[in-house]
Amino acid sequence: MSQDLRLVATLDLKEGSWEKIAAVVKECVEQTRQEDGNQFYAAHFEQGNHNRVVFIEHWASQKALDFHLQTAHFQKLAKTVEAYLEHPMNLLFLNEIKE
Template identity: 35%
Template sequence: MSTDLHVIAVIEGKPGSAETIKAVATPCIEATRKEPGCLKYNLHQDQARPDHFIFVEHWASSEILDQHNKAPHLKALVDGLADLTIKPLEVSVLKELF
């Protein structure tokens, strides 16, 4: 059985925050993609709602994801988004069944 995990993280930005959110996210994306066990870390922008973003992530294991969650670049992202969003980051950690 596979031990890898998928993560979906939703960012609900305040109106007009899209460009700033992308700028805040870029350093975290670049650093995260270099982490061992990061299989995918992509940010998507909703074309109908440009201030709405979704991270799609793929991690080799829960232990590796735990390490990522302690990374300073992730903390910087979360802190940087605090004043740009209408609600806290919504994160779902998923285990593929089929």
């Protein structure tokens, strides 16, 4: 049985970059929410900071996440934002604490 997983991805953008990537972020969010195995996928700003975009994700399995990483919409997002990042994206993989 595969275990679901949670992921927080943080993008620290160069000053004034949000407007240049907004459309591709919104497109990726919309299309990702339609993927099999996606439980939750949303992009957020850090409160008061439009230069930090935080994706909160919940996947049914590693297989579902691996599929997502190969989709055209994710590849487009990754390629587009690369030029606007202050430093590489930070990924935090989480496991829920269960009793």
